[in-house]
Amino acid sequence: MPQTMHPQDDDEEIIYISKSELKREANESVDLGKELMDLAPAQLDKIPLDDELREAILLAHRIRNKHEGFRRQRQFVAKLVRQADHEPIRQALDKLKNLHAQETLKLHLAEQWRDRFMSEGNSAVQAFIDQFPGVDIQHLRQALRLALKEKAANKPPKYYRELFQIVKEQLGAE
Numbered sequence: 001m002p003q004t005m006h007p008q009d010d011d012e013e014i015i016y017i018s019k020s021e022l023k024r025e026a027n028e029s030v031d032l033g034k035e036l037m038d039l040a041p042a043q044l045d046k047i048p049l050d051d052e053l054r055e056a057i058l059l060a061h062r063i064r065n066k067h068e069g070f071r072r073q074r075q076f077v078a079k080l081v082r083q084a085d086h087e088p089i090r091q092a093l094d095k096l097k098n099l100h101a102q103e104t105l106k107l108h109l110a111e112q113w114r115d116r117f118m119s120e121g122n123s124a125v126q127a128f129i130d131q132f133p134g135v136d137i138q139h140l141r142q143a144l145r146l147a148l149k150e151k152a153a154n155k156p157p158k159y160y161r162e163l164f165q166i167v168k169e170q171l172g173a174e
Contacts, residue, residue: 029082037077047092053080110167117144132170140166
């Protein structure tokens with residue numbers, strides 16, 4: 001049966017909300033609650049949540065292994081999310097996801113630079129120095145030279161990893 005919102009004045013028209021719309025809104029709340037419960041506590045601190053909702057999510061983290069208790073807690077979190085304003089929560093989640101995507105992009109870029117160093121040698125190092133003048137040139141060249149030696153000797157990739165860390169540091173300092 002469709003629900004109605006009763007008008008305050010006689011001039012306002014009655015707004016009908018379909019059952020399907022109510023179900024969509026409820027499902028959105030459940031999905032948002034699941035997203036929030038998948039976040040780590042440190043990430044939750046970056047989301048604007050009221051204290052009751054934050055505590056309910058943290059309790060869900062603690063009882064995750066208890067099937068029935070977790071199911072009930074998930075429903076309770078969805079109920080609290082339905083009562084909360086979704087927009088600021090959604091914006092904070094999108095911002096958090098974007099930061100994660102940017103970090104992933106930086107890591108891929110660092111891998112590309114490292115692979116380029118290993119294949120092109122000093123020409124790639126010079127291109128990197130031109131783009132990032134603050135890099136410790138001596139440390140970069142030494143790490144590359146040792147990474148190439150360990151690759152030729154089939155040794156564990158200690159300096160190969162160090163080369164990655166040098167590049168990652170520079171990309172983060174950008």
